[in-house]
Amino acid sequence: MRIALDAVSVRFGPRTVLDAVSVELTERRIGVIGANGSGKSTFARLLNGLVLPSAGTVLVGADDTARDARRIRRRVGFVFQNPDNQIVLPLVEEDLAFGLRNTGVPRKEIPGRVREQLADLGIAALAGRPSHALSGGEKQLVALAAVLVMRPETVVFDEPTTLLDLRNRNRLRAVIAALPQQAVVLTHDLGLLDGFDRVLVLDEGRIAYDGPPRTAVPWYVAHHS
Amino acid sequence: MRIALDAVSVRFGPRTVLDAVSVELTERRIGVIGANGSGKSTFARLLNGLVLPSAGTVLVGADDTARDARRIRRRVGFVFQNPDNQIVLPLVEEDLAFGLRNTGVPRKEIPGRVREQLADLGIAALAGRPSHALSGGEKQLVALAAVLVMRPETVVFDEPTTLLDLRNRNRLRAVIAALPQQAVVLTHDLGLLDGFDRVLVLDEGRIAYDGPPRTAVPWYVAHHS
Amino acid sequence: MSLYVPGTSPLHRVPAGWKLAVLLLCGVAVFLTRSVTLLGPAAGLALVLLLTVRAPREQLARQLRGPLWILAAVVAVAALTESGHAALVVGLRLVILLLTALSVTLTTRTSELQGVLEVMLRPLDRAGLVNAPAVALAVSLALRFIPEVFQQFQEIREAQAARGLRGSPLALVVPLVIRVLRSAEDIAAAIDARCYPPARSRHPDRDDRLSGKAPG
Amino acid sequence: MSTQDLVLIALFCAVIVALGLLPPVSIAVIPVPVTLQTLGVMLAGAVLGPVRGAGACALVVLLTVLGLPVLSGGRGGLGVIPGPTGGYLLGWIPGAFVTGWLVKRFAVRAGGRLTSLAAHFAACLVGGLLVVYAVGVPWTSMTTGLGMGKAALGAAYFAIGDTLKAAVAAAVAHHVRRSYPIEPR
Ligand SMILES: Nc1ncnc2c1ncn2[C@@H]1O[C@H](COP(=O)(O)OP(=O)(O)OP(=O)(O)O)[C@@H](O)[C@H]1O
Ligand SMILES: Nc1ncnc2c1ncn2[C@@H]1O[C@H](COP(=O)(O)OP(=O)(O)OP(=O)(O)O)[C@@H](O)[C@H]1O
Ligand SMILES: O=C(O)CCCC[C@@H]1SC[C@@H]2NC(=O)N[C@@H]21
């Protein structure tokens, strides 16, 4: 899908957090990196209308996030930085089923798709567990599963590996690599970007570098430390 | 300080999360690693009485967490996995001052100590910012500062680097290395443990390995992936 | 977290709708009589009913302790200011209501009651007075977030205790409320991202701007 | 009603329940429900506004009736409603509504710090105390057959605590409005 930012600024009160950013995202694997507070999460939230531009426009396909936010949110899946806010029902399996029920997937197919998605992420055993009693990493995987099971056209990941152990981090890397959809990944885990098509480096609300990971990651490391 | 777990089990309903763990923590730099759901956060919460053992006892110095939780909490600082729950006042500097005021630090000294602590972590610029509107990494650093400014005898860090960028991660590593106090660090970020005195590897609620990082980290990597 | 006690007693096997209907009748009936010879045996029956449920003793004690104290106070006031008979009538009525309602609560799954609720809401939903799916979602959301909010509460208290503060309600509740307001934005976004409300809902897609906080 | 309104209702319901899980500040030996939950009721009205505030309380009532142990001391179930405190519980719904309506009408635009605090306090007192008791007392009288005067004894017993809670709720609502304003609705 084509996501286009045209001269987008985001201001919170007196602070300018994103400053006249123009960029067109069409590649399948896009990474966004940058220092703490550089504006990554804000950038991500622009892509599904959770934050609206103070100036400029964000187009997702042909829709403007300022007008068609609801429709856009169905097409752009979003995995939040904090998984707590993303698991909305009391049991893990109910939570995954929730989105499917809303989109009118036939009742009979739902349990199968839920099981399949959980197995894909290696967390089939969590199906019947209460959501609040999961460990941090378990929550992160469940939140991810709940978004992927919806099969959105584009998936935005805001730091998807923060709470994961080695094995699950590798698994997630494989899952992202295998996704048929477009993926936008914001992360401090630079190794996650191997094989990506394009990496943006944010610095104080501007795109400071834009290129393939092969050059962008070293550029970031050199300029950042 | 000497922290001693004696045959400690933790059960949540039918699930046994820690299983008859006995260990004595006296070293200055102790790491705890293990897969997602292996029991690290539960282990950490035992150390300051936030979780009480279903069986066995936890002694911190001469105090039992089941009886003297309040006194122990002043001696054992705790940096939570999720910084959101830890920041309590609307402005960053107020938040740091808050603990100092409560413990009767003379009024005049407070602003100085707050400034110094923020500068130590490289976040002096955040002093006047509203604490709920910080980025993920900024929050994590503020939560850390708020605990360190109290100068507890022991500091427990539950995954302190998850949201940090490269520079801040390195800074945190240096801060931990320079801490005069005992530190217990639970993390998936294995590089953080360089130079530690001792590393415990948790596996399904038991201590599966106990040794210096030189041997413990490779052991974990080999057994885990 | 429900009060339901798993079991196979006769009361467990009665459909939830029936139990509620009988309970309602019972509630009306006890106020139609002041006869101790009727109310007395009825109270005995209610007690037997509760005992057939075979609930754990602590569970029963917790549910009954508070109400029984209030009951005792009420009976005492009635006995002192009115008559022994009046006190007996009041006491028996409340005992009957308390015990039968508790028997139903202990033997009926939350999900069954939710089912009854849905049936009762259906006509209201059709009349456009209530949005039944929204009520159902609200119930589920509350169940999901009660433990989470409680945990946040404890962590905030914990973090404050570690920093020398004890028992200041203001310092405890302000951060909790702000957290709740903030997370509501994310939770709502997560729900919308999962295509709520369902397409065939009576409520057409309105583009209700999520946050009053969003810039622009 | 937007999704966010629904979420806020559910979350404040959770706050009210969580306040009941805290070890009760027992004033007397008698375990009469002197509960911090009324603080939550006032907050729901004062922070969220009339409609959502009342919604949060209605949800608590619904969960109670569905047999969940959401009231202080882990009580719940159908028996609460016909019991002597059932009226107070039901009174939470109009109580939060009136609190919210008053806050929206008078407190939000109040100028200085003191005026704002006083306006919030008055709103919490009228909604969270008067309105709740106005439902609770006749209900107690009805279910127990006692006269209104005697039933009002219960209200008198709760009044000191509830006045304190109104003060706390007012201060909390005032602070929250300063650092994280949302429009009462
Ligand atoms: N609602 C808000 N109000 C005011 N300032 C905000 C708000 N949200 C974010 N900010 C500020 O905007 C800047 C960018 O925040 P953002 O969350 O986008 O950073 P980030 O790149 O994701 O950082 P991190 O790596 O730490 O997650 C930060 O300095 C943050 O303090
Ligand atoms: N309150 C609770 N009730 C029931 N189970 C719980 C509770 N808290 C934790 N658990 C379970 O106990 C196990 C250990 O949890 P814990 O949070 O200690 O793991 P962890 O090692 O910190 O994992 P992570 O690396 O993902 O943070 C997990 O499987 C978790 O689901
Ligand atoms: O818990 C219950 O049984 C229902 C609520 C009764 C509590 C009432 S509300 C007003 C008054 N103030 C209190 O602190 N408790 C009572």
Ligand SMILES: [Mg+2]
């Ligand atoms: Mg971020």
Ligand SMILES: [Mg+2]
């Ligand atoms: Mg953990």
